[in-house]
Amino acid sequence: MSDMWINMGPQHPMTHGLWNLRVHIDGEMILGVDPEMGYLHRGIEKISEDRHYNEVITLMDRTCYVAGMAWEHLYIQAAEKALGLEPPERAEWIRMMSEEFQRLASHIMWYAAFVQDLGLMSPFLYGMRDRDLILDLFQSYTGGRLTYEYMRVGGVRNDLPVGFNDRARKVLDWLEPRLVEYDRLCMGSDIFRRRCDDLGILKAADCVKHGVTGPMLRSAGSKRDIRKDRPYSRYAQVDFDVATAESADVTGRYLVRMEEMRQSIRILRQTLDWLDHHPGPVLADRLPRWLGAPYAPIGREAYLLKRNYPKGIGLSAIEEPHGEACAYVVNEGGEHPYRVKFRSPVFANLSAASQYLVGYHVADIPPIMGSVDVCVGEVDR
Amino acid sequence: MAVTTLWDVAYFLSSGLLGVLAHILPPLAWLLTNPNLVWLLSALLFGAILLGASMINTIMLIWFERKMLGRFMDRRGAMHVGYAGLLQNFADGLKLFRKNTFKPREADDLGFYGGPTAYMVTSLLMFGVLPISSGWSDGALPLSMLLALVIFSFAPLFIFISAWSSNNKYSLMGGMRSAAQMIAYEVPILLAVVAVVLVAGTFDLNQIVLEQQNYWFWGPLFLALLVFSIGMLAEMERIPFDLPEAEAELVEGWNTEYGGMLFAFFMLADYLRALAGSILIVLLFLGGWTLPTYVPAVATSLPLAGIIWFMVKTYLVFGVFVWIRAALPRVRTDQLLRIGWMRLIPLSLVAVVLAAALVLVKCLPVFGCVPSMGG
């Protein structure tokens, strides 16, 4: 027996979701890999074509179940462009705050799962504990902990409740020292460094070639971040740095994500300060009938054709916690989007698996795949 | 104080029991008072007590780990079955006991069923030679430490057999890793033990403990303790050296295909070995059951003082292992072997040389003057 294929997945502790990594191994050495996706395909893009613009939001939370807000934001931006609507200023800031909280929650979740893959169980529970506070914050203004259904075309559903900003600041105050603790458990540990240094190397050129984005690309030294390069929402008005690392390995991705968490906290503090002083409406005044705030149904096709709402195409890209996500919404004048298409960053990051897995050990698969931060929900959609 | 050994207890119980029986059934008195029968029954009782004590201790050890790991992880651990979850593991065991035993179709019968059984049996066997207190085992076992280590090193064989015969790639990889790891770490462990033997001058565990009346060996033999503990960590297959069952990549390693009671065998045997490892550390380095001199004589004269003192130390040693588990990630196979062959073996050789030097220059009694060394 010189070499063999083993299936890591679809039900395997390494996969974090439903996908299958077929690994060609020789002893403990990886000779080749073959990622198979599609086990979690729910046809979200197709279902979206049969829903009102606002109803698609319920699907967005389920597209990526650890970064629901980011995907809501992504879709909403595209839909608003397609419909020619402009949200109020305050809504934009609330959206940005939501996205940053989501990034924080998603990265903490990633940290928990990633370190768990290395066999260290306690950070998993620390991470879950701290992420729960952010979910509580989400719950306090959206009513949901995982599926928020908060953003609406033309704004957000409701304003922040009284006292939210202070609670959010307290949570941030609690989280900041926790990040130091996370670092001590990982970067302070020699075993962790030995496991992760020079592992899963993917250079910037290869990243670009395979469409790999997000922390993986930034860990290779590239300063690519849509929030800086093509600022959407109000990212141009807040102060933050793009986290990068040079090593292009698992440690680099770890460092990038940790730094991004700190930058998220920085953005959040500025955003909360802005929200303190700028009350205002959070939903646009003039909305098409079927988008109106009491969520309203049902014009009829005949009426819509009569009314001739403007057609349009919306394209938006955001820096989702996992990478660069893109949404494309076509408005052909009906009450449903004519076509909705998403670009999932993890799909590209995962597809390049053979580039950063071959040549390492079987025991290296969990940390490397963990550093990719796989969210199968958005891979398969 | 008359030393009551476990054998005495067993003998007393069996002769008493048979005496009562002979009283009730006079026609059988000739048989029931036969000294050979009494001896046989007391031997059985001896084994039963040993078995029960070690099993209950093992299960308590699992409880201890669950509670302690829980606190390390900011949670509580088992807490509902029994007081503070004390009976949770018994409930779990009962659940596993009731489960159906299944076997993959192509698995080898003998290896699949025999492997875990033999693993369990050899792990239990160890407790026959590990003395818990001065009177634990009857008579002198001049090579009891070697015997214990020999039994301890049976494990990779049985793990590999059961992994190979369960016809699963993950099991096979886990089994091979396990064998490689255990064989690699046998060497430093034995060398560290050599250091102890040099200082103690005997292979008898009882004698080794008695030698520590004045000073515990961890002071002079700190390096050996370090090597021995790391080696034991690997032998017990605990984090950070639990790669044979690294669940992230190998599902459950060599016990992937096992469920129900066979899995319980593996689980129990693992913790039996953990208990044995902790006991060995206490015996060899931490003074065994010898109470420190500053403990008042009243406490010393209590019937079970030595055993309780011994168990406290054992659980503390295991607590350190739990602590390590809560804080350190798993190493990789090649790193593990590299640590074993390239770091621990040289270190253990140094430890042996140091121990020999200490014996040669006769400076060991110095440690007896340091109060914190026990004594």
Add this chain to the structure above:
Amino acid sequence: MAAEIEKKQNPSAESPTGAVLKPLATAARQFARSLIRPSTILYPFERLEDPKFRSEVAVESGRPIGVGEVWDNYRGVHALNVNTCISCNLCAFSCPDLCIEMVTVPGGDPKHPKKCPQIDYGKCSYCGFCSDACPEGCLTMTTKYELSTPNRKDMVYSPQKMFEQFQRKLPMNPIRLERPANEDAILLDAPLCIGCNACARDCPTNCITMLDIPKEAPKPGEKAAKRIWKEPVVNDSDCVRCGTCISVCPKECLFWGTHS
């Protein structure tokens, strides 16, 4: 290939074993912290929605368990006030999962039976669109979230069952959405109307009245119409914009629009 693969091996693995003390110290610190009270919420016994427990442990009190007043707008099982429900169908229309069915409840007249929503929680995604759409505020979401059951049929909550939730007076979502000031209204394409009264009959709020309109004088050569012409007039302030009139109109002469 093998040589190339070998080169990728971890070079830093040669560095000496050392720093494991930092993580050990961190774990020990956590151990000491959680000796007093671990962050776990002992769920069936301690509940975050319990205000007393919340005030003890929430982030405002310096403990890291939970964030204060978060439960009031939780989107859980619905509560339905059957008495104020006007059977406007808006909840069923707005449901993305089509889990709301309008079922007849006692209380209506035989000609126009009263219909209230019945929700299948096996399908419900708890998005809250239905309670946002409810014009009367009679369908709200409560903080109740425990509805596991061994029987799938128990997941279907009838209006009566949701009325029980309402009577339990659980905290309900306090955030009501404002209706936009200049909402679209129901407009009439008058030349198409045949005055059939269907819209006024089915209007849940009775905001449509059929008014006589002045008959135009017949053009020369035509016979004067025999019947009296009536046209619906919508009272915009009472209208809840449910669209029932539009959907029942046989001639498709009602439509959404602005009065301008």
